[in-house]
Structure formats: structure tokens, C-alpha cells
Amino acid sequence: MCFDTTSSNTGRISGACVLLEQKLGMELLSLACRHHIMELVIGAAFRVCMGSTSSPEVPLFKRFQDYWRFIDTDKYETRIAADDLARLVDDIKQSTIDFANKHLEQSQPRDDYKEFLELVLIFLGATPAKGVRFMSPGAMHHARWMSKVIYSLKIWMFKAQFRLTLTEERGLHDVCVFAVRVHLKAWISAPLASGAPYSDLLLLKSLLEYSSIHLAISKATSNKFSGHLWYLSPELVGLAFFDSRVSSSTKRLMVSAMQSEDDQEQEHTKRITIDLDSAKNKNLEHFVTAKSAKLFRMMDLPDGFLTVDPDLWEDRHDYKLASETVRSLKVVNDHAERGVALIQEYSGFITQDESQLQFLLQVVNEHRRVYPDSRKQTLSGQPYIGTKQFCLYFFKAKYKLIKILIFFLFS
Template identity: 30%
Template sequence: MLWGMHDDCNPVVLSGPGDCPPTFLGAPIVKRGTGQELCTKCLEILAVYDIPIESIIAAVFDTTASNTGIQQGCCTRLEQAIQHAILWNACRHHMAELHVKHMWSSFMPATKGPEEPMFKRFQKWYLPLARKAAAAAPSRQFPDPNVLVRWEWPADFTSSPHIGPYSITTTLALASKEWARAQLETNTFEREDYRELTESIYFYLGGDVSPYEAVQVPRGFRMRRPGAMHSARFMASSIYLLKMQLLSSIWAMKAREQTVVEKMAQIVALLYGPYYLKSRLSTSAPRHDLEFYYSLLAYISVEPAAARKGLDSVRRHMWYLVPEQVILCLFDDMVSDKEKKKVADALVALPAPRYFAPGKPNFQPVIRLLTDTRPSLAVYVTERSWLLFKLFRLDTAWLLTEPATWPLSPAYQELRDLTRDMKVVNDSAERAVKDVQEYANMTRDAGHIDDVILVGIDHRCRLSHLRKADLNDII
């Protein structure tokens, strides 16, 4: 179950397994926005649809106090109503944005308004220039790829022969560039801004900017015009930062701004961008969070203040390294069989509790296990790691076998598919918030808001597959 906030409406979305799309249930009006009130409204919506609360496996939420409060938070109250623990799936997009915003704050003071003045200035500079260039030479590419300021690869990579391990920046850059190249090859982007961020990272790190046959993508370099910007969403800011750095040879900035943009563009390309864009992968969440933490730990040698602020933020959001969630790594294809075996052995050595007491996950034991050397994911396993199996009620005999044979087990296959379908980002709730913004004002009767929104969503779904030509034929 997912929820988000818009003004005094609280959109509630229900997500299921497999091809079942997230379903908008309603947007009840909340007056105070407290955790108790939010929980009550969610339970009322479930009752309207005759959905038993015992069927709720997980809650997906932004990490606000009204959702996560240890006493009065909505998730706490929801568990108390269900009378057993569920999975607390903090929105991973929200987590990633919090981490990078704290790193950004080490360079720039907080902006009072909704827009960053530097980005607004860049937008005003870029748009007239792009129009002028298009009018003068419609067939020419703007901006010229030759003016792009790319990331300068460190000497330990460019020198030959190279001896010894690469520096942290080279290591991160190699991984990020290879990941971006693979994403552009597969060309499976849920949203165009995800594609734009991936392309910007790839170009910035030196990827081929011709119609790049090297990665077999039928698109050459194309910088899109600067779009929407809002201080509440750092992904848009990250695209701005990369564009500003790429065009820094022709766009004048103050010396301090240039330094900030250069440092933040590197952080976006090497750390934040890949982490954010991978964050919707539920079963990879424990591995990604551990990798991100130790990447930041190593990055202290590059940007001490920013890295430490990022680490402090990560320690406050250990949602997917707690015992209840770390077990997701058993279904991550990128975790080695050796590591999976350690996790499985640690789990089966512990008795499965008959009852899992409700309560907010405790980060402190996880933080204490974060030493200077990256540990095995198995160290985070406790008796509460059995919660996932309790909720899905599937056979666990496969845990006693070798990981290489797990895919042969129907129970493993089913649980793998269920966990991969599980939502760990709040995109569906954000889509519902947008629906509230679009449709809620079409009626003055608060009791009809849900009906109007549901009709609007149904109308959009019916027309979503149509092309412009189809609509012209209808007209």
C-alpha cells in the first residue's frame, strides 16, 4: 500500500503482484495530517473496498514524521491495527534525494524559494541561445559537441602502464560509465527524464557523442532544453548541474559557482545518479545501500565535508539493511552464491518466531556493524529476518540447499517474483498526487472528489494507447 500528500488530500494506492498495476483507491481529506488521522483514513478506504487489513504486506511511504513516528506515525498505527509487523518500505527515491541534498548543502546554502536562482539563470541564458541557433542553422546540432566540458579522468587511469588499484574516483567513474552504457543499450526507460539523466552521465564521463554506434543506440548527442526545476526534487537539479558543467566553456559563472557545479556534477555522475536510477529495484536494495555507504566512506578522501554529510544521512535511513529487509538479497542476481549461502545459513541457524511484534525498524544495531571494512550482508540477519517468509507463507525448504539450485524450487521462484514486484518507490502515489491536482478541482463537492479522479484516471487509461492520428480519426 502506497500513499502521498497533496494539500488536504491523501491519495491511497494499492499495489499487487505480477502484472497487476497499482490501483488508486481514493484521496480522503485529512485536516491535521497526523499519523493517527492518516492511518484512520487508509483503513476507511480499505474498508470501502472490502480489502482485509490482514492482507497488507508492506507500506511504501516518504520518511516524514507523520509516517514514521515511533509512537504516532501512520505505519506504527497501521501495524497496531493489523496486530502484526509488516515491511516498512521507505521510498528509495526519497532516500536518495535526501542523501544528495545533504551533500549539496555542504557547498550551497539552502534556498528559501522553490527554485534555485542559478538554475533559473541558466535556463534564461540557454533558451534564447538555442532558438537563435536553430533559426540560423536548423540542421546543425546545438550545442556543438566540441564545446562540451567532460569529466577529466584521473592520471591513474590515463597513464600507461597502470600498476596497483585505481583511485576511488576512477573506480566509481568506470562503474558508472559502464552502467550508463548498458542502460542506453537496453533502452528500457520508464520515464524520459530517467533517460536524460543517464545520457547526461554517459556524455559527461566521456561516452561517444556521435550517433553512438559504440553502444548501439539509435540516438546521437542531444541536449534537451532545460525543463522543470524545483528544490523539492533533486533529480531535476542533477540534470541541470550536468548540463551546466558540460556547457561551462560557453556559459559564464562566478568562480564559486563554477567550483560548486564542477564538484556536484562529479557527485551526481559517480554517486547519486546511478544510485537514484537503480533505487526502484527492490531485491537489490540491501546491496545498493551497502555499496553506496562504502562508496561515500571512500569519497571522504575526495570531498570530506560532502561525503560526511552524505554518510550521516545514510545512517538515518538504514531501512533496507535492517533484519526484516536485508533478506531481499537472496533474490538479487548480482549477489554471489557464496554471499547468499552465508545469508541463508545465518537465517536457518535461527528459530523462526511465531509472532513478530509491530514496531519501527531499529537502525542502531545496523549502524554498529558498519565498520571500516565492508561486512557480509549475513551479519544483519536476526530472527526478525523470518518476517518476509511469514508474510508470504511459502515453503522455505530451499534455504537448506545450495543457491545454484534455488531457481529449481517453485517456492523460491514464487517468492523471487513477489519480492521483485514489491514496490520500494512512491512513484504510483506521486502519480496519484498529480491526478488529484488535475481532477480534484473539477467538483466543489468533497464527497465526489474520488469519483471524479477515478473517472479521469479511467479516461486516461482508455486513451493512453492511442496515437495522434487515431484521435484525428475520431474527431
């Protein structure tokens, strides 16, 4: 199961995840959406710096969106202007630039992820491969994952043209530093299933060490993140066996801990709790127990490689086979988020009637069944029984919805 960590999903009694396991009569792996978790972390940092609001939109972002037409995008500021504050980003400047450029060369699943990477480069004084450009401010509601960092970086770089209070300016500065130093790498690396345990441990330590820069942010974010350590649970920490960043010595200790017979029976939990005072001294092997073998049983992964030295794993067929399966795991639900947003937008243009909306969903589902792909041999089959009804809906839609239609038919 890949899911957002809302109480409606994760509730112990009536959460959707619990109900699914009850209906299926089996235990499932709980792959909490790592982007949703990272959003909770940056949200905690944002509240510390900018305060909280009951409005669905951030008032500062709304002001900036309305003022955007007066902004000269050729006049922007980079980095931290004051010399006494430049040290907060200078020590990680080059490594962050290299990281951003590397991932910009790869295909990003969403445009706002790409925009985040480009804004960080501009903020640090570098120039993206396609040049400096600024997109017009878009959605800003709290449910949009990237709005906080994208708006904060833009407003900071154009603060000379946009009126800010001293409190707002200082708050934006702190958000930008946190986004560049901590949030960027955690967010972009989130979709990697094999790297989830090690990345989460590194992130937790980074949040605790951030106290040397901003104590309030460190405390708020580490407390928030400590409640979402899904991938350091005994069942999922075994994903780190397939992480190339984890040393062979650590993997040996993990194997030894998993084979230990001294593992005491603990209360069943999908996520762990950890004493933050001792977290800095924790390594991956400290989270491995005999229960960690459950990952191999539940996913039917070959585990013969565990009997040999980790230095030899890369050359073994069973390790490669298990590694391919792990890499295919989805630990973010970006596609589900995009699908929900698209169907809401699409259906809103066509009908507001619930019964008609349900019919539309059935037509799309039937079309996917009959035409599972867009290959010529598939499309040249028997006529689709729902084509007439579907076309009636389509011609009511506006032209700009064509790309949404294609997404639902062939994604």
C-alpha cells in the same frame, strides 16, 4: 507499505505508517521509497557544495533557466577539462558509459531518468544512441527529485556560455563528479527490491570511501544515509536471498545466521543504526538474525529451499515462486508521485472548489471500478452512470490534458 520517509509518514507516535498498522491490527513491511532516500543523499551532497537556501527554488538554476534562450547547445564541454581533475572520473568512465547505455536500451518510467542517463554519457564524452540533444530546463523546485543532478550537469557543460562565480563553478564540479561516480547507479538501480539490501550496503561503503575524493561530501552523505538503512533491518535483509549478485558463500552465512538460536531480543525497530567506523567491514550476514525469518512468514513465501545448498536454489520451484513475489514488490513510489502531480495539474484546470474536486475523484474512482481495463469486451458493457458528469468536466479542460485523462482512466 511503500512511502516517503517524511516524519508525517514515519513518526513513531502519529505517523501514517503507525496509524495504518494500528487500524489494521497487524504489522506491515516498511518499504521506504528508495528514490526518496537517494534524493536525501544527493541533497546532502548538494548542500555541501552549493550551500543551502530557504527559497523553494535554487537561485542558480533560476538564472540558468532564464538564460537558456541564449545558449548555443552545439557548443558544450565534456568531462572535466583540467587534466589534474580528469582522474576523478576516468577510472570509472567506461563502466559508467556501459551502465548508462544498457539502461537507455530499457524503458525508463520517467523522461527525466532517461535525460539523466543521456547527460552522463555526454558529460563523459560519449554520444547517446539517439544523438546529442539537450532539453530545455524544466521544474527546479526542491521536491523535483532529478532537478539537482540534471541542472548541475547542464550548467557545467555550458559554463563557458554562462557566467559563474568561482565558488559556483567549483561546487558544480563536485556535484557532477559525485552524481557520475555514486548517484547514477544508486538511483537507476533503486527500483529493484531483491537488490535493495546489497545495493544499500555497497552505497554506504561507497559514501565512506568517497572521503578520499571529497571529505565533506563523504561525511554529510554517509551520515544522512545511515539514518535510512531500512533494507538492512533484520526483517528486510532477507530480500538479498533473491539477489543474483550475492555469492552462494554469503547466502550460506546468511542462512546460518538466521537459524541461530543465540539471537538476543532487541528493541523493535523498522530500520537499523550502524557505527560508521565499522561499516566498511560489514557484510550482509552481519545484519541477519532469527528475526529475518519474519519476511517469509509475513509474505507467506515458501522457504523450503533454505534447507539445501544455495547453489541449487535456482533450479527449485519454491525458490522461483518466492523470487517472483519479491520481484513484484514496489520499493519506490514513482507512480504515486506521478499520480499526485497529475491530479493536481488536472484538477487545477477544471475547478478550484474543494467539493467539486472531491466529486471529480469519486467519478474517476467509479469509472475505474466499472471499467478496470481498456479491453473491448469491458468497454462494451452497460453504460457508465457517471459518463455524463465526467464529460462535463472534461470539456472544461484544455486539449493538452487528454493524456492526463487517459492516465487516470486506464492506469
